[in-house]
Amino acid sequence: MGNKDLVLLVLIAVCVFEGCYCKTVTYDHRALVIDGKRRVLQSGSIHYPRSMPEVWPEIIRKSKEGGLDVIETYVFWNNHEPVRGEYYFEGRFDLVRFVKTVQEAGLLVHLRIGPYACAEWNYGGFPVWLHFIPGIQFRTTNDLFKNEMKRFLAKIVSLMKDADLFASQGGPIILAQVENEYGNVEWAYGVGGELYVKWAAETAVSLNTSVPWVMCQQEDAPDPIINTCNGFYCDRFTPNSPSKPKMWTENYSGWFLAFGNAIPYRPVEDLAFSVARFFETGGTFQNYYMYFGGTNFERTAGGPLVATSYDYDAPIDEYGFIRQPKWGHLRDLHKAIKQCEEFLISSDPTYLQLGKNLEAHIYYRTSNKCAAFLANFDSSLDANVTFNGNSYFLPAWSVSILPDCKNVIFNTAKVVSQRNLHGVSFSGTTSVNEFSLASSAWSWYKEEVGVSSNHSFIKPGLLEQINTTKDNSDYLWYTTSINVKESIAPGQEKEAFLHIGSLGHAALVFVNKRLVGFGFGNHEDASFNLSEKISLNQGDNTLDILSMMVGLQNYGPWFDIAGAGIYSVILADLKKSSKDDLSSGVWTYQVGVEGEYIGLDKISLANSSLWIQGNRLPINRSLIWYKVSGCR
Numbered sequence: 001m002g003n004k005d006l007v008l009l010v011l012i013a014v015c016v017f018e019g020c021y022c023k024t025v026t027y028d029h030r031a032l033v034i035d036g037k038r039r040v041l042q043s044g045s046i047h048y049p050r051s052m053p054e055v056w057p058e059i060i061r062k063s064k065e066g067g068l069d070v071i072e073t074y075v076f077w078n079n080h081e082p083v084r085g086e087y088y089f090e091g092r093f094d095l096v097r098f099v100k101t102v103q104e105a106g107l108l109v110h111l112r113i114g115p116y117a118c119a120e121w122n123y124g125g126f127p128v129w130l131h132f133i134p135g136i137q138f139r140t141t142n143d144l145f146k147n148e149m150k151r152f153l154a155k156i157v158s159l160m161k162d163a164d165l166f167a168s169q170g171g172p173i174i175l176a177q178v179e180n181e182y183g184n185v186e187w188a189y190g191v192g193g194e195l196y197v198k199w200a201a202e203t204a205v206s207l208n209t210s211v212p213w214v215m216c217q218q219e220d221a222p223d224p225i226i227n228t229c230n231g232f233y234c235d236r237f238t239p240n241s242p243s244k245p246k247m248w249t250e251n252y253s254g255w256f257l258a259f260g261n262a263i264p265y266r267p268v269e270d271l272a273f274s275v276a277r278f279f280e281t282g283g284t285f286q287n288y289y290m291y292f293g294g295t296n297f298e299r300t301a302g303g304p305l306v307a308t309s310y311d312y313d314a315p316i317d318e319y320g321f322i323r324q325p326k327w328g329h330l331r332d333l334h335k336a337i338k339q340c341e342e343f344l345i346s347s348d349p350t351y352l353q354l355g356k357n358l359e360a361h362i363y364y365r366t367s368n369k370c371a372a373f374l375a376n377f378d379s380s381l382d383a384n385v386t387f388n389g390n391s392y393f394l395p396a397w398s399v400s401i402l403p404d405c406k407n408v409i410f411n412t413a414k415v416v417s418q419r420n421l422h423g424v425s426f427s428g429t430t431s432v433n434e435f436s437l438a439s440s441a442w443s444w445y446k447e448e449v450g451v452s453s454n455h456s457f458i459k460p461g462l463l464e465q466i467n468t469t470k471d472n473s474d475y476l477w478y479t480t481s482i483n484v485k486e487s488i489a490p491g492q493e494k495e496a497f498l499h500i501g502s503l504g505h506a507a508l509v510f511v512n513k514r515l516v517g518f519g520f521g522n523h524e525d526a527s528f529n530l531s532e533k534i535s536l537n538q539g540d541n542t543l544d545i546l547s548m549m550v551g552l553q554n555y556g557p558w559f560d561i562a563g564a565g566i567y568s569v570i571l572a573d574l575k576k577s578s579k580d581d582l583s584s585g586v587w588t589y590q591v592g593v594e595g596e597y598i599g600l601d602k603i604s605l606a607n608s609s610l611w612i613q614g615n616r617l618p619i620n621r622s623l624i625w626y627k628v629s630g631c632r
């Protein structure tokens with residue numbers, strides 16, 4: 001009796017002294033190894049600035065109930081350091097609070113520090129001031145860039161260390177990422193790119209986080225960095241060393257929405273199939289991109305033309321509601337895989353061919369105790385297979401999970417999870433989230449066409465848009481005048497063609513303050529040409545072009561210098577077949593539109609009389625701001 005008390009006392013003392021949650025995180029060829037034990041982990045992406053801190057606990061709780069073990073997030077450099085050396089970690093950008101919220105829910109964290117994020121986020125998460133450091137080249141072996149990147153990596157690592165958030169400190173962070181999908185673009189950076197990968201790996205390791213680092217989509221990730229797979233399917237992926245586990249860091253639950261594209265949808269049967277196949281073929285860590293997508297608030301959406309909704313057809317929808325049957329079917333899948341965990345971590349899978357496009361993978365704990373995955377990867381033919389002396393029906397494109405090599409507890413194609421949770425029937429985008437769109441609810445403000453003398457400046461030639469706006473606004477006015485010298489009979493107009501070339505993303509063209517054209521690119525290629533027949537008066541005519549960006553480009557080789565805005569304006573005379581290149585003429589510019597200078601987007605002006613209200617909304621004029629507020 002007395003002895004037992006003593007033992008208990010000693011144990012408690014050790015816990016208090018060392019911290020009960022101290023964790024070591026390493027890896028071997030099968031899995032991440034946490035406190036000496038291999039783990040099978042389900043992870044999901046939730047980006048903290050895409051929702052409010054007030055709702056983080058609820059979203060994380062729903063993720064845990066959905067069977068996740070790990071929450072993954074990027075870190076968003078541009079918002080954390082809006083001015084060089086001035087850091088911001090408040091509100092939606094309170095990274096420490098987010099990581100602690102995950103910890104309080106009892107989940108783990110994969111922190112993708114980058115600092116390149118991509119993420120359909122403005123400029124891929126790079127601060128725009130970086131672009132204006134003379135001589136800088138992003139994501140290659142350029143000292144100016146490397147110094148800034150290293151400084152930010154170190155800043156985030158020390159922020160996490162100071163709050164005791166790494167696993168070794170008793171915190172939830174078990175994994176960190178440096179760079180992001182660089183392997184997809186490395187070819188464009190030549191030898192500089194290869195050296196940069198080595199440098200990024202060494203720099204990350206030198207920060208001594210005590211957790212493993214990963215590089216996703218990076219075949220040449222140097223040891224000890226784990227190279228991981230991103231994609232719709234990752235079952236055929238193998239890491240670049242037999243000492244590294246097979247990990248999937250971006251499994252697309254759907255896709256992001258871009259203006260002009262269809263609303264993305266990925267059936268849960270296919271998503272579940274891809275996940276089950278991954279664990280069947282040796283995977284032990286998988287992350288849904290996204291598990292909760294949320295909203296691109298303010299001007300955080302990337303470009304070109306990424307929408308403000310980042311719903312992603314994810315298991316938790318943009319508003320934090322569970323999306324069925326996706327959430328429930330995946331929860332059931334996670335439970336089934338969890339039941340196989342002890343088998344999955346005990347051995348490599350044994351492969352068995354069961355027929356054409358039919359196979360089994362078996363995980364043995366002992367010679368007669370096993371778990372099995374049976375797969376039919378034929379996209380249209382159902383099948384019956386015989387396994388272990390029993391017959392099983394396998395629908396096309398499906399995996400069955402047998403935690404005892406005998407009983408099927410889950411098949412990816414059989415969705416039994418309820419269709420909705422609230423007793424409200426809805427499909428796709430949810431009706432519960434709609435608010436009144438009655439025209440009487442709206443108010444508006446009419447924007448003047450063209451520059452105002454208060455904010456304009458004059459320059460020869462056409463200016464590149466990002467260099468000019470420094471991303472302080474999506475809008476740039478390009479204004480010039482066209483002088484028609486020849487005499488035109490009274491009441492007549494001269495007809496001409498206006499050819500405009502733009503790097504993107506959209507433009508409205510006005511001649512003598514009247515709208516004559518609208519051009520736009522798309523998410524894949526933001527550039528476009530616009531040709532319009534226009535009518536001119538004798539003497540001076542005004543030409544006003546409102547060039548618009550929708551998010552700074554966030555992806556692709558050298559995306560940071562792709563540029564935007566108008567680069568060519570040519571006036572072609574219909575009769576004389578002569579051309580007048582206005583590109584090198586004198587232009588008047590204005591960064592931003594009047595409504596932005598007034599502050600129409602500010603909540604403080606929500607009830608201002610600047611906003612006009614009435615039953616008849618102006619619907620056919622060129623430049624109108626509209627405002628509505630509502631509650632669900």
Ligand SMILES: *[C@@H]1O[C@H](CO)[C@@H](O)[C@H](O)[C@H]1NC(C)=O
Nearest residue numbers: 131132133134463464467563
């Ligand atoms: C934009 O500015 C950067 C940095 O000042 C410069 O290197 C680049 O050439 C400019 N690009 C254009 C298209 O003017």
Ligand SMILES: *[C@@H]1O[C@H](CO)[C@@H](O)[C@H](O)[C@H]1NC(C)=O
Nearest residue numbers: 161166168169207208209210
């Ligand atoms: C690395 O960090 C751990 C704790 O996180 C600490 O114990 C160790 O001394 C550090 N090593 C170096 C070389 O800084």
Ligand SMILES: *[C@@H]1O[C@H](CO)[C@@H](O)[C@H](O)[C@H]1NC(C)=O
Nearest residue numbers: 381382383384385392393394
């Ligand atoms: C599978 O077996 C069941 C029961 O014997 C039978 O009804 C079904 O037609 C078979 N399906 C296929 C695709 O062979």
Ligand SMILES: *[C@@H]1O[C@H](CO)[C@@H](O)[C@H](O)[C@H]1NC(C)=O
Nearest residue numbers: 452453454455594595597598
């Ligand atoms: C322009 O400046 C004048 C004088 O300072 C001011 O009265 C006017 O409101 C300004 N207009 C805009 C659009 O800012």
Ligand SMILES: *[C@@H]1O[C@H](CO)[C@@H](O)[C@H](O)[C@H]1NC(C)=O
Nearest residue numbers: 501502525526527528529530
């Ligand atoms: C626009 O026109 C130029 C010159 O004719 C051409 O080189 C370019 O490919 C065109 N761009 C698009 C997006 O059509």
Ligand SMILES: *[C@@H]1O[C@H](CO)[C@@H](O)[C@H](O)[C@H]1NC(C)=O
Nearest residue numbers: 602603604605606607608629
């Ligand atoms: C605007 O008016 C509404 C309704 O009267 C009120 O609830 C809200 O607080 C006001 N907003 C501001 C910024 O004054």
Ligand SMILES: *[C@@H]1O[C@H](CO)[C@@H](O)[C@H](O)[C@H]1NC(C)=O
Nearest residue numbers: 514515516618619620621622
């Ligand atoms: C908008 O204006 C154009 C040109 O003035 C006209 O052809 C069109 O019918 C109008 N549309 C609506 C919905 O009023």
Ligand SMILES: CC(=O)N[C@H]1CO[C@H](CO)[C@@H](O)[C@@H]1O
Nearest residue numbers: 217229230231232233234252
């Ligand atoms: C690795 C991989 O499969 N990447 C795919 C991710 O999704 C995009 C969009 O469909 C594909 O183009 C990539 O090939």
